[in-house]
Amino acid sequence: MxxxxxxxxxxxxxxxxxxxxxxxxxxxxxxxxxxxxxxxxxxxxxxxxxxxxxxxxxxxxxxxxxxxxxxxxxxxxLEPEGRGAVVEVTEGSGYSSQDGTSSTLSRLEVYTTPGAAADTFQAVKGLPGVSNASEGAELFVRGGKPDEVGIYLNGGRLARPFHHPNTQGGIFAAVDTALVTKVDFIPGGFSARYGDALSAVLDISTEVAEPVRSTQVMLLIPSQGASLDRPLGPGLLRASVRRSDPVLLDKWYGLAPTFEESPLSTDAQLNWQMPLGGAARLSATLLGIRDHLATTVTLANLQDTYRNRNDSLVGSLQATGTTGESFVWQLVAGHSRFHQDWSFNRWGIRTREATTFLRAEGTWMAGPGHTLEGGLDRDHTQRDPKGAVPFDLANWNPAAAGRTFAYAFDAGRTGAYLTWRAVLAPRVGLSLGGRVDRYGLPRESTGDLRATLSFLLRECSTLRLAAGTFHQAPPLDQLDPHSGNPDLRLLGATHWLAAWDSTFKAGAATWNLRVEAYRKDYRHLVVEDPILRYVSTGRGEARGLDLLVKRSAPGWRAWLGYGWLDTRRREGRQAALGPVPTSVPHNLTAVSIHTLRPGLELAASFRYATGAPATAVLGATPNPGGGWDPVEGPRFGDRLPAYARGDLRLTRIRSFRGVRTVLFAEVMNVLNRHNAARYTYTPDFATRGVEESYFSRRILVAGVNLAW
Amino acid sequence: MRPSALFLLPAFVLAAQEPAPPAGLERIARLDLDGLRQLQAVLALSTVPAERKAYGEAQVAYQLVAMTRAKDPKAAEAMLDRTLKVLQARRDPESLALRGACLGLKIGFQPGAAMSLAPEAEGLFREARSLAPASPRIALQHAVHVLHTPEFFGGGAARALPLLEAAVRAAQAEAAPKDPWAPAWGRAEALAWLALAQAEAGRAPAARASVEAALALDPAYAFARGVVKPKVDAALAKSTAQAPKDPDGSR
Missing domain, CATH: 2.60.40.10 (Immunoglobulins)
Structure with missing residues (x-):
């Protein structure tokens, strides 16, 4: 013993x-x-x-x-090591915006970024890889056009998430940031989950994990909005309404009214989330967008009132749940309707478009470090244009000969995908995915392979190598059997990228460094043709380097994004491989947010971009009608002056008797720089002028956000 | 019951008997790092149903995160996230308050998310207090949250003091729970935090009495001895230095 x-x-x-x-x-x-x-x-x-x-x-x-x-x-x-210790297997390289340490921009940063107007899309434009090719919210990603970006809201595809949509996008996004909880922006090499997208993916979620009762009211000089979160039984109802009318801003500055009917924008969003028992939940999303305007314009030989009305409604149902301990499933079904009416004197087009989409997908945790994700998706669109336009687009006289039309056509796609993600070794991960799609218009089937290899160099330092092929249908305008060419081929692209991402702490600050080199090759781009209207003989290439440096610390947050881009395309009216409107080689955004004292923040941002390509007019020749025809130089052989803009924002946050008040004043374009949107010419093309951009003067915007 | 069945009774009683709670469960908030890690492993090995030991495990994790977040923030945040997930499934008032406290720690990892996490924590504390107004732990955790909230957001020592005084009173009035696994901590802890808030509010003599009362209850209470007492001593020294001097030098 x-x-x-x-x-x-x-x-x-x-x-x-x-x-x-x-x-x-x-x-x-x-x-x-x-x-x-x-x-x-x-x-x-x-x-x-x-x-x-x-x-x-x-x-x-x-x-x-x-x-x-x-x-x-x-x-x-023993506890498992921190998240960085074992490689995280993802595809390509993406930016995330949510409330979390892994996010690139927090939701608060989206709100407080000067010049972004609390718009998620505008904030994403500050990330490297997105060109400042315009001041709108549309995303020109790595030389790609905005319609090459797949935009999703709660699993459903959004065709036009912009106000006053045009062929490129719109000035602001129609999704209220107050409801947005997560944004994933993937500028290249995205997973096989996403089909029918050529350049990038923007995936937005308004789902919240925990119901919290809150009400927000936002009052700005040009716009107003309110949003609320209300627990509804075991579920949660989230709602938002916004209205924007820039005429108020014109009155504030004493500007002459430009519009006969104010360009009024309204949007309303509902999101209802309901637990179904266990881990299953059901959510419904409804987004309505309305834009109206009327203004006097001159089209060729006629000055008259141009009216435009756009109404869009998107609704979707999403169910998610788990089966057993290792299978997660999701079903999404939705429908969207888009109505557009424009008129100019007796001419005009009324377009009705209805889209139905379905998606079923599942993720199976097959074993330690192995995941299989797969799914099916289907969408179907019917378009119904009706209207009258002149035969000769240089003669809009009401008495001119024209054609009237009314017809309908439809397009659809059915796709399936499978992605295998595996931790091959604690520091090496592989994502290997493939998808197949069958398109109804044009009638063509595609197969894509996408792979990403991830190497954990050290904790929180990752190198990713990715490659993949991508397909997308040309825009419906170009596939239109009556005014386009339904025999166009699917647009194709191949992405190659290498990305290094590192996060480290230095003192109280957390630093995030990202460097990404990429190359994209395009095929079957659409070129204008005098006989067939459009043909698929175009091609393109893009290469570039993106850099992001971000510092986060209590008291001072700052980031700098820089993108270098070299892109050329044979597309549209560019008949040879050359510059296109997206060829903006240098883009820089710097943002700095200082906490002067608790509750008082001063933020500044600066954006710089090389001037967008433009086609110079070298001279003019008289035409038989008594006018002048321009003699153009090389297509997009000239450039607008460089774009530069600085914004300042002062934010005061106070809390009184449970009401949180955020007061802010923002000076947009503080340097009062007159940036150019495009060149204009006198009728004889002898003198060149500049049409200034949307925010081409110093603008003071002030607002208040009340939350309780 | 047949007489022969009586012989089986002790066996049934023994089989139905749960293992006793491990030592230290009632003083988790006062354990040092080694003590917490030992208790964490003991709880993991305990054969009682997971539901019974969930609160204790979550409280141990909360304390571990608070102690290790500076040295290994990634592992600490991962542990905090796992704990929050466990607590999200529990609706009892003590767990609601502990979840609120965990969200307070989460703000330390994500200062940018304070705008959303702080109101969420506040809501949890209020809900927990409405369900169990006599719990000293809920009042204490709410008070600690208020103490760490900036003044312009409705926090600070002055606003935390009434809550801490209520926590101390509730702890004194609370009887020992019948369930040995039920949360029963809070008396010494409420006194220690009260002392800290009193020191911050410039009430140094009262702070000294409070911290001494906490140490009298548990002389090995590391937080009270190593953190609170030096702050109270500093506040006392400051108040003595600021006291008006007798111009005659007769005092």
Missing amino acids: LSALLLAALEIRGAVLGPGGTPLAGATVQAGAARTTTDAKGAFLLPGTTGGRVRISAPGFSAQEREAVAGEALLVL
Whole structure:
């Protein structure tokens, strides 16, 4: 008995456990020079040791140091290492915006970025890889056009998430940031989950994990909005209404009214989330967008009132849940309607478009480090244009000969995808995916392969190499059997990219560095043709380098995004491989947000971009009608002056009797720089002028946000 | 019951008996790092149903995160996220308050999310207090949250003091729970935090009495001895230095 007690006083015994208390075999236990490993039951014994500091470690787990006392059992539960310790397997390289340490821009930063007007799309434009080719919210990503970006809201595709939509996009997004909880922006090499997108993906979610009652009212000089979150039984109702009328801004500045009917924009959004028991939940999303305007314009030989009305309604149902412990499923069904009416004197077109979309997908955790994700998606669109336009687009006289039309056509796509994600080694991950799609218009089937290799260089430092092929249908305007060419081929692209991403702490600050090099090759781009209207003989290429440096610390947050782009395309009216409107080689955004004192923030931003390409007019020749025909130089061979804009924003946050008040004043274009939107010419093309951009003068915007 | 069945009764009683709660469960908030890690492993090995030990495990994790977040923030945040997930499934008032406290820690990892997390935590504390107004732990955790909230957002020492005084009174009035696994901590802890808030509010003599009362209840209370007492001593020294000097030098 005594010898047993003496032995116990000269040894350290214990057990090492993993998560959930499961025995951890093979863990190393070390006390000074003595060292052992745990057996199959996680037990260990260090004989001849009287106690002291003991280090316990195991691969993939955070090591622990404990004070051991001989004769007392030492029980150790090891926690898995931080998230960076094992490589995270994702595709391509993306930017995330949500409330989390892994996000590139937090939601608060979207709100407080000067010049972004609390618009998620405008904030995303500050990320490298997105060109400042225009001041609107549309995304020109790495030389691609805005319609090459797939935009999703709660799993459903959004065709026109902009106010006053045009062929490129619109000035502001129609999705209220107050409801947005997460945005994933993937500028290249995105996963096989996303079909019918050539350049990039923007995936927006308004889902919240925890119902919290809140109300927000936003009052700005040009716009007003309100949003609320209300628990509804076990579920949650989220709603938002916004209205914007720039005429108020014109009155504020004493400007002459430009519009006969104010360009009024309204949007309303509803999101209802309901738990179904277990981990299943149902959510419904409804987004309505309305834009009206009327203004006097001159089209060729006629000055008259141009009216435009756009109404859009998107509704979707989303169900998510789990089956067993390792299968997560999601079903999305939705429908959208878009009505557009424009008129100019007796001419005009009324377009009705209805789209139905379905998506079913699942993720199976096949084993430690192995995941299979797959799904089916289908969408179908019917378009119904009706109207009258002149035969000669240089003669809009009401008496001119024209054609009237009324017809309908439809387009659709059915696709399937499968992605395998595997941690091949603790520091090497692979994502390998493929998708097949069958398009109804044009009638063509495609197959795409996409792969990403991820290497964890050190904790929170990752290198990713990705490659893949992508397809997308040309815009419906170009596929239109009556005014386009339904025999066009699908647009195709190949992405190659290498991305390095590192996060580290220095003092109180967290730094995020990202460098990404890419190359994209396009095929079957649409070129204008005098006989067939459009043909698929175009091609293109883009290469570039994106850089992001971000510093986050209490008191001062700042980031700098720079993108270098070299892109050429044979597309549209560009008959040879050359510059196109998206060829903007240098883009820079710098944002700095300082907390002057608690509740008072001063933010500044600066954006610079090389001037957008333009086609110079070298001279003019008289035409038989008495006018002048321009003699154009090389297509997009000239450039607008460089774009530069600085914005300042002061934000005051106060809380009084449970009401949080955010007061802000923003000076947009603080340098009062007259940036150019395009060149204009006198009728004889002898003198060139400049049409200034939307925010081409110093503008003061002030507002208040009340939340309770 | 047949007489022969009586012989089986002790076996049934033994089989139905739960293992006793491990030592230290009632003083989790006062354990040092080694003590917490030992208790964490003991709880993991305990064969009681997961539901019974969930609060204790979550409280241990909360304390571990608070102690290790500076040294290993990634592992600490991962542990905090797992704990929040466990607590999200629980609707009892003590767990609601502990979840609120965990959200307070989360703000430390994500200062940018304070705008959304702080009101969420506040809502949880209010809900927990409405469900169990006599709980000293809920009042204490709410008070700690208020103490760490900037003054312009409705926080600060002055606003935390009434809550802490209520927590101390509730702890004194609370009887020992019948369930040995039920949360029963809070008396010494409420006194220690009250002392801290009193020191910050410039009430140094009262702070000294409070911290001494906390140490009298648990002389090994590391937070009270190592953190609160030096702050109270500093506040006392400051108040003595600021006291008006007797111009005659007779005092």
